[in-house]
Amino acid sequence: METKNLTCIVCPVGCSLTVTLDGDKVVSVTGNTCKRGEAYGIAECTAPTRVLTSTVRVEGGTAPFVSVKSKEAIPKGMLFEAMEAVNKITLHAPCAIGDVVIEDLCGSGIPLVTTKGVKKR
Amino acid sequence: METLDLVIVGGGPAGMAAALGAYEEGIRKMLILDREPQLGGILEQCIHNGFGLHRFGEELTGPEYADRYIQKVTELQIPYRLQTMVLNIHMAEDRDKLITAVNEEDGLFTVKAKAVVLAMGCRERNRGALNTPGTRPAGIYTAGAAQKFVNIKGYMPGKKVVILGSGDIGLIMARRMTLEGAKVEAVCEIQPYSGGLTRNIVQCLEDFDIPLLLSHTITQIHGKKRVTGVTIAQVDERKNPIPGTERYIECDTVLLSVGLIPENELSLGAGVQLDGVTGGALVDETRQTSLPGVFACGNVLHVHDLVDYVSEESDLAGRNAAKYIRHQKAEATIQRKITASGGVRYVIPQTIHLPVTEDQRFYFRVGDIYNKVKITVKSGDEVLYQKGKAKVVPGEMESVAIKADVLNRAGADLEVTLVQEGK
Numbered sequence: 001m002e003t004k005n006l007t008c009i010v011c012p013v014g015c016s017l018t019v020t021l022d023g024d025k026v027v028s029v030t031g032n033t034c035k036r037g038e039a040y041g042i043a044e045c046t047a048p049t050r051v052l053t054s055t056v057r058v059e060g061g062t063a064p065f066v067s068v069k070s071k072e073a074i075p076k077g078m079l080f081e082a083m084e085a086v087n088k089i090t091l092h093a094p095c096a097i098g099d100v101v102i103e104d105l106c107g108s109g110i111p112l113v114t115t116k117g118v119k120k121r
Numbered sequence: 122m123e124t125l126d127l128v129i130v131g132g133g134p135a136g137m138a139a140a141l142g143a144y145e146e147g148i149r150k151m152l153i154l155d156r157e158p159q160l161g162g163i164l165e166q167c168i169h170n171g172f173g174l175h176r177f178g179e180e181l182t183g184p185e186y187a188d189r190y191i192q193k194v195t196e197l198q199i200p201y202r203l204q205t206m207v208l209n210i211h212m213a214e215d216r217d218k219l220i221t222a223v224n225e226e227d228g229l230f231t232v233k234a235k236a237v238v239l240a241m242g243c244r245e246r247n248r249g250a251l252n253t254p255g256t257r258p259a260g261i262y263t264a265g266a267a268q269k270f271v272n273i274k275g276y277m278p279g280k281k282v283v284i285l286g287s288g289d290i291g292l293i294m295a296r297r298m299t300l301e302g303a304k305v306e307a308v309c310e311i312q313p314y315s316g317g318l319t320r321n322i323v324q325c326l327e328d329f330d331i332p333l334l335l336s337h338t339i340t341q342i343h344g345k346k347r348v349t350g351v352t353i354a355q356v357d358e359r360k361n362p363i364p365g366t367e368r369y370i371e372c373d374t375v376l377l378s379v380g381l382i383p384e385n386e387l388s389l390g391a392g393v394q395l396d397g398v399t400g401g402a403l404v405d406e407t408r409q410t411s412l413p414g415v416f417a418c419g420n421v422l423h424v425h426d427l428v429d430y431v432s433e434e435s436d437l438a439g440r441n442a443a444k445y446i447r448h449q450k451a452e453a454t455i456q457r458k459i460t461a462s463g464g465v466r467y468v469i470p471q472t473i474h475l476p477v478t479e480d481q482r483f484y485f486r487v488g489d490i491y492n493k494v495k496i497t498v499k500s501g502d503e504v505l506y507q508k509g510k511a512k513v514v515p516g517e518m519e520s521v522a523i524k525a526d527v528l529n530r531a532g533a534d535l536e537v538t539l540v541q542e543g544k
Contacts, residue, residue: 006323007319007320007322007323008320009320009323009324010174010180014318014319014320014517050324050328051170051180052300053168053169053170053182054168054300054301055168055271055272055275057275063273064274064275065272065273065274065275067168067182067184067272069168069170069182076328079300080300083300083301097184097185097188115168115182115184115185116165116184116185116188117188
């Protein structure tokens, strides 16, 4: 049995979690104050994920860039590969908040969406 | 002259929440003034996620959080003027307030209002405030300025970065610049603990193996035209660099994340009394300042770590501004001071009028890391409230909720303090 101490990053409360592992299997998560904390503890020790936020170039808009995010968390190891994909894209104004920019971000099955709108110039 | 019920200075999360709070209390003749070309304030450039978990029960990015409020303000047709700089707030003899502002369309104009909500936010401490020795080359930015360059303008401020201070914006920018291809060499924090949220240490530094050097500071900035490097050193308990611990780090950029200052020039001009610790106004339980009908909320009142709490506080300020406008005089007659002691740096509000009809929440920040404490609210020698807490840290705002009837029993001024467990 192995234990790992983590700080939960699901929300700003930042609970101190203790995850007990038996090999690759999570036996228990303690220290969390909500259900999301338990899920984070399990995921962090088995398949850590993060939400990616960045910006994408926009042509013909009132702003030169629009902010984007992966709609759900993607595998942590995929962040830099995803950044490469994100930086290749150029959108054309207008775009609305929630527009899908990439349907499937680097094969994660998670879409990249805009997090603000940009009007046409 | 245009005569209104309420003018709100600032259209960020605080200003918008105050406007919506006042609207729900029936106020219609109001106006939000903001110097930026869009509503939303600083959230516009905070493209990372983690906003709104308390308020909306989901994790939003800054622009998405702002959009929720912008949609409501637009839907309810609450008037606002953008790219408008408020120059002066003046108390007229009849207790009305005269707000003078300027913009391209209207030129210089003055509006009259029964009440004002101050929601101007805060600004960053800069190099001048630190007196960091060295040359004055290009490449030194506050973390928020760098955030605007990267996220709004699309420019990278540099390739090799050292960050001074572990405030949240600095941590967020360490990750952001790393993702965009820069190398963040280190984050130096003069305190023995981080000033940022723990979750940001984990997901912005640890995820990318960026060293967090506690009890370290920059003792020299090098470079003629552009930053070429910094000398860092460990500091002792008195924050003085320890000779022999100096180390040179090559870099082309220095980001400063060394604290935020409530932006209260307008408040001071109007005659609002400020708290020496928070840098914001002294307020009562309604978030009214020392001037009747002038309210303050959000980061202009005290620096928050979570926007969710800014919204909550501003909603309260807006609702109370509405009550003031409607001349709903409170029954309260006794005024009690609320002071901070025993490790607590400050408490918001600083005064309370009793009796209160609603339960109250006091917000405070501690000056150091304390383990196993009892957060204690006293009235004279009488303990009104006590709550155990495993750990309190300066980077995270704390609060206590106290029942109205308990407060109404208070026979003396109030004090929020920490008692070490077991004593």
